[in-house]
Amino acid sequence: MSDPLLSVRDLRKSFGEEEVLRGIDFEMERRDVQVLMGPSGSGKSTLLRCVNRLSEPDDGTITLDGEDTAAMDENDLRRQVGMVFQGFNLFAHLTARKNVSLGLRRVRGFSKSETEERAEEELERVGLADQADSYPAELSGGQQQRVGIARALAMDPKLLLFDEPTSALDPELIGEVLSVMGELADDGMTMLVVTHEMGFAREAATDLLFLDDGTILERGPPTQLFESPEHERTATFLRRLTDLEAGQHG
Amino acid sequence: MIPAIPFVPSTPFVSLVPLGALADWGFVLGNADYLVGGLAITIALTVASILLGFAAGFPAGLIEVYGGHYSEAFVASLGVFFRGTPIVVIIIVMFFVVGISPAFLAATFALGLRSAAYQSQIFRGAIESVSGGQMEAARAVGLSRLQAIRHVIVPQALRRSIPGFQNEFTIVLKDTSIAFAIGLAELLTRSYDLFVQRTTAVLEIVLFISLLYFLLTFSTNRVLDALRERFVIPGGEG
């Protein structure tokens, strides 16, 4: 049981000539909340997508709960690793309830009544029980993203990946999504989160990883990175973020 | 010097005033059951061709988007062939060369396969218009590719193909008249029979069968409109 939940070793990924991930190493223990920051194009999304094999790594080893993900059935892997998208990507033709139900029925093989019950629970967990029969286009961005989280939670994942879950949201809708994520973190969910929300990182993150140019340049507890970063690039990036936030909220 | 040709009105010209030729309307109505019989064949041929077109065109559209290299190339070239060949040629080949009989069946194959070639493009476009994020989200939940296509992509693509389908229906309906070439007595063939018999009634017959075609197109399009509204995604754009 001392195995880490997720272990990434020398992960490499190129698109054509461009090597996007140039040897990524990190581990996650159960209940960890690791926040991944870094400039646009530094490979954050690619890293997450390699973890659930939406992108196939070129090289390196990723293990989940001691199992080599490359050797796993990809659908089984994805059942165990949930993903929340920047653009929500809710199934547009299905109600919130059905969005959550689809995987329960088709992937987990739940009966109709089990599905019904579980979908209800998950929507309740993100505070949307009363919107169960709304279609995505009838919901606000914040509500859509909460359905996206409920959809991922319904699969009972061991690990949840978040790819900039609040970047597409109007500022006034960000809070509701972050508070759901904060509750998940408190409940002990293991989460790998790409976000530039400093407040969330400060409050919820066990570790902050700074990704730059395809490698993890620096890592540590958020306060350490925010207050005394080792690298000039980390300092510059985080200072710019701080200024941006100050500008937005002040 | 070329002498000026005097203007001599021909007999059909006179009959171009329909109300002045009540007898011709009497002739049309007297043969209405013959024309309606042709209409029944037209409807049957349209429905059979559209269904065959759907049964072949829908999978073809899926293969063009999701198929492997060879299946995709095969389907695409069949499509190019059927879209690029005049329908008269296709129907004559089906009947006289391939030897499909009776004529109704030959016409169904000709119109149906040609429609499949067009329907595959309607579906291909509809499938491609569903955003990539939908497939990605479905796969991220753990659905297989086939399940994702079946439960996420196809239901959205079918909704989006209804307008194109409406168009295709009207085209097939009107093209059933080409069955004339192999002697199938559908609506237009029968009306031709009639105005050969009575050349003064050309306009009356044409007006009458136009009305029949119009009623058919109109009512079918209303049904498809209702279908689209029934399945419209609340709050959504498509």
Ligand SMILES: Nc1ncnc2c1ncn2[C@@H]1O[C@H](COP(=O)(O)OP(=O)(O)O)[C@@H](O)[C@H]1O
């Ligand atoms: N499917 C792809 N094909 C080609 N290039 C890609 C693909 N996905 C990402 N890239 C490239 O990889 C780099 C990193 O992208 P990404 O992981 O999305 O960065 P981030 O999420 O940090 O902004 C970018 O230069 C991007 O253009």
Ligand SMILES: [Mg+2]
């Ligand atoms: Mg990204």
